[in-house]
Amino acid sequence: xxxxxxxxxxxxxxxxxxxxxxxxxxxxxxxxxxxxxxxxxxxxxxxxxxxxxxxxxxxxxxxxxxxxxxxxxxxxxxxxxxxxxxxxxxxxxxxxxxxxxxxxxxxxxxxxxxxxxxxxxxxxxxxxxxxxxxxxxxxxxxxxxxxxxxxxxxxxxxxxxxxxxxxxxxxxxxxxxxxxxxxxxxxxxxxxxxxxxxxxxxxxxxxxxxxxxxxxxxxxxxxxxxxxxxxxxxxxxxxxxxxxxxxxxxxxxxxxxxxxxxxxxxxxxxxxxxxxxxxxxxxxxxxxxxxxxxxxxxxxxxxxxxxxxxxxxxxxxxxxxxxxxxxxxxxxxxxxxxxxxxxxxxxxxxxxxxxxxxxxxxxxxxxxxxxxxxxxxxxxxxxxxxxxxxxxxxxxxxxxxxxxxxxxxxxxxxxxxxxxxxxxxxxxxxxxxxxxxxxxxxxxxxxxxxxxxxxxxxxxxxxxxxxxxxxxxxxxxxxxxxx
Numbered sequence: 001x002x003x004x005x006x007x008x009x010x011x012x013x014x015x016x017x018x019x020x021x022x023x024x025x026x027x028x029x030x031x032x033x034x035x036x037x038x039x040x041x042x043x044x045x046x047x048x049x050x051x052x053x054x055x056x057x058x059x060x061x062x063x064x065x066x067x068x069x070x071x072x073x074x075x076x077x078x079x080x081x082x083x084x085x086x087x088x089x090x091x092x093x094x095x096x097x098x099x100x101x102x103x104x105x106x107x108x109x110x111x112x113x114x115x116x117x118x119x120x121x122x123x124x125x126x127x128x129x130x131x132x133x134x135x136x137x138x139x140x141x142x143x144x145x146x147x148x149x150x151x152x153x154x155x156x157x158x159x160x161x162x163x164x165x166x167x168x169x170x171x172x173x174x175x176x177x178x179x180x181x182x183x184x185x186x187x188x189x190x191x192x193x194x195x196x197x198x199x200x201x202x203x204x205x206x207x208x209x210x211x212x213x214x215x216x217x218x219x220x221x222x223x224x225x226x227x228x229x230x231x232x233x234x235x236x237x238x239x240x241x242x243x244x245x246x247x248x249x250x251x252x253x254x255x256x257x258x259x260x261x262x263x264x265x266x267x268x269x270x271x272x273x274x275x276x277x278x279x280x281x282x283x284x285x286x287x288x289x290x291x292x293x294x295x296x297x298x299x300x301x302x303x304x305x306x307x308x309x310x311x312x313x314x315x316x317x318x319x320x321x322x323x324x325x326x327x328x329x330x331x332x333x334x335x336x337x338x339x340x341x342x343x344x345x346x347x348x349x350x351x352x353x354x355x356x357x358x359x360x361x362x363x364x365x366x367x368x369x370x371x372x373x374x375x376x377x378x379x380x381x382x383x384x385x386x387x388x389x390x391x392x393x394x395x396x397x398x399x400x401x402x403x404x405x406x407x408x409x410x411x412x413x414x415x416x417x418x419x420x421x422x423x424x425x426x427x428x429x430x431x432x433x434x435x436x437x438x439x440x441x442x443x444x445x446x447x448x449x450x451x452x453x454x455x456x457x458x459x460x461x462x463x464x465x466x467x468x469x470x471x472x473x474x475x476x477x478x479x480x481x482x483x
Contacts, residue, residue, distance in 0.1 A: 017052050018095060021059040025091045028064065028385045036060055036218065036385050037259070044260040053260045062102060063094045064384035065214050068188040069157070070094045073101070074180040076171045079133040080127070089124040092116065096132040101139065101157075101165055108136050140166040157186055160214075179203070183210060193390050196427075208456045210424075217382040218257045218459060220247050221273040222281055223306075224339055226311055228272045229405050236267045247457065252278050263362070271339040276304045277382075278460040280455050283371065283422045284308035286449075286467045290314025293366040298351045298409055301328035303335040305371050305422075309339045319343055320361055324350045345438045352404040354411050364414040374423035378455055378462025399429050406438050410445060415472030419445070422465040426454065431464040443472050 024039045040060055044053045063070065066301045074093040075082040082090070088142040092115050097109035112132045116125045147164045154170040180195040187194070187210035197206040223233045230246065233253055237244045242265065243256040255262050259275060262268055284305045291313045300321035306424055310319055321336075323329045326348045336344045348355050375398060402423075411420050421429050421438075431452060439445055448467040455462040457464035 002235070011250065011314075014343070017048070017056050018059065018114045020233055021056055021095060022091045022115075022118045023086065023272065024056075025063055025094070026062050026088055029091075030087060032388045034385075036064060037383070039101050041260055041263070050261065054258055056259065057258050058351050059095060059098070061090075061384065062098050062218070064103070065381070066098060066188045066476065067387075068184060068190075069186060070097045072171050073135065073139075073157075074131060075098050075168070076167065076169055077138060080237060081230045085127075087126050088119060089128050092124075092128045093131055096128070097135055100136055101141070102133065102159060104163075112136065115340070121154060130148050138168050141470060142166070147390075153182065153186075177405065179334055183207065185385070187211065187214060188387075189213070189355045189380075190388055192392070193387070200428075205454075205456070209454060209462075212455045213384070215381055217379075217461070218277075219257065219259060220276060220278050220281070220460065221253050221255055221262065221268075222276045222308065223253060223273055224271055224311055226314060227270070227340070231266060233272050233431045236272065237262075237265060240267060247283055249278050252281060256296070264274040269338065272306055274307055274335065274339065276308070276465050277379075279378075280304060280424070281308070282453070282462065283420060283463075283465050284369065285312060286420045286465060287367045287369055288420055289313040289317050289367060293317045293321075293415075294363060295319045295362070295367045295369070296365040296409075296412055297369045297371070298357075298405060299323055299373060300332050300346070301325055301369055303332035306332055306344060306368060307335050307339050307341060309369065310336075310344050311339070315341050317343055319345070320347045320365075322349050322351055322357070322442050324348065347349060351408050352401065354408040357408055357412060361412075365412050365417060366414050367418045367420075369408045369420050369422075370405055370409045371422045372405055374398055374425040375400070375427055377423055377426045378424045378453070382461065395427060402434050403437065404431060406434070410438070410470065413470045415470055417470050418448075419468040419470065421468065422463065424461060424463045426452075426464075431466075435464050435466045435468070438468075445469070446471060 003089055016468060020043050024036065027034045028036050031240060040057055046088040048056065071082060073182065074097050096111055096115035100107045103141060117130045119125050119128060142164050144161065144228060146165055151166055153175050154172050155167045157165045159165060164376060174180035180198055181191050184191040184194045189210055197209060223230045230253060232299060234244055242261065245254050247254045267273060268316055281325045287309060289309045289312050295317050297319065300306045301323040306319060312483055321332050325433065329346050329348055333346050349360055375390045375395060376383050377390055380387055405419060413419055424433060439447060445468050448469055450466040452464045453462055
C-alpha cells in the first residue's frame, strides 16, 4: 500500500534501485536460505537515501506478495511459455507489471524502461519490453467506485480495495470449477495452501487471511523497560522523525515507517527497543521468568524472545540461548549487547540431539522456551517468500523436527518447571496436534493453556503457543539474582 510512502523521484534516479530489487528477487528464488528482509536491510545500509530505501522495500515485497498473480498476468501477454523465460527476465516482468498495475505514482514509461534497463543481459531486453508494453496497452484500469460489475472473474482483478483491472483475455482460474485455484491466482498463494485453509476455515475467513497476507505487515517494537518507559520511547522516536503510536499491549509501540529507518535511530541503537510483533510479544511472558532461575531458549535466533525473557526478570535470570546456526546466533549476541543484558550466554548446538545439549549444559532448567522452526504460514505478510515453501513434504519434515525438539525440551526441564512451545504457523499439525502427541507420549507433562491467533484477529501476525508443565516438585534451586 506504499503509493503514498514509496512515491519515486524522477525515473532516471531509480535505475540502480530497480537493479537492486531484481537481484534481491533473483537471490530469494535461486539461493536457498535467502531472506528478503535481510537482503533489503543490507542494501539499505549501502548508502541508499530514504526515498530509495522505501522504493526498494516496496518493489521487493510488493513483487513477493503478489508473485503468482504477476506471473499469471505476464504469462497471458507473452508468446513464450512462462517456464521457458530466463529467470532474470521473469523477475523484470514481475517488477514491471507490479509497477504498471499496483503503483499509481510511477509513470508507465518509467515502469517499463527502467525495469528493462535493470536486466544485465541485453539480449532479453526487447522481449521484456514487448510484454510490458502489451500489458500496459491491454489492461484497462478503473477506480473501484466506477466498477459496474458483470466482468468475468477470470478477466477481473481488484487491487487493494481501490481500483479494478480488466483483462482482454482469461487470466485466472474459473472459481466455479476450482475455487482454491482461483483464489490462489488472485491472492497470490499456493493452491494447496488455499485448499487447506478453505477446508478448515471456510471461504469468508480464508479470503480474509489471504487479503491480510497481501498487506504491508505492521511494524511493532517492544520497549526495553530497563532503559525507558513506553512514553519516553514514543517521545524519542518522534523526536527522531518517526511517526508512531501506542500498540495494543502495554510494552508495544507501532511504528509507521520501514524497519530500515527504525534501526537507524538512536532509540534502537541505544537499546531502548526491539523489533517484535505483538503476537510474538505474548510468548515469553508465558514462561513467567524470575530472577535467580535457570532458563533455556532452545531455538534462540534471532533473539527477540530470548531478550524478552531477560527483560521480564530485570536481567536477573541465567539464560542459555542455544541455536544450531552460528551465523544467526551472532544476531542474538548483537541484540544482547545492544540491549545491555548480562545474563544471557549463547551456544551453538544442535538441539535435536538431546545428548549434545546435556553434554554442554547438564543441569535441568526451571523453564524452557521452544520457539520452533515452522512453516511461517502465520507471517506471510512479513515473509512472503515462504509461501511456496509450504508443501506437504516440507510440513512433514518440520513436524518431525518439532517433535525431536520437544523431546529435548522435556528432558531438560526441572520437575515443576514450565515449557512454552510456540510457532508462527497456522497449521494444526505444527501446533495443537504436535502438543497432543507430546502429551500422549509423556504422562509427566500437563497442558496449562494454549492460544492460536489468526493474522486477521489482532492486527499482527498469526501464531500459536502452548504452556506446559512438568509434573512433580523439585528441590529449590540454590541460586541468587545477580546485581
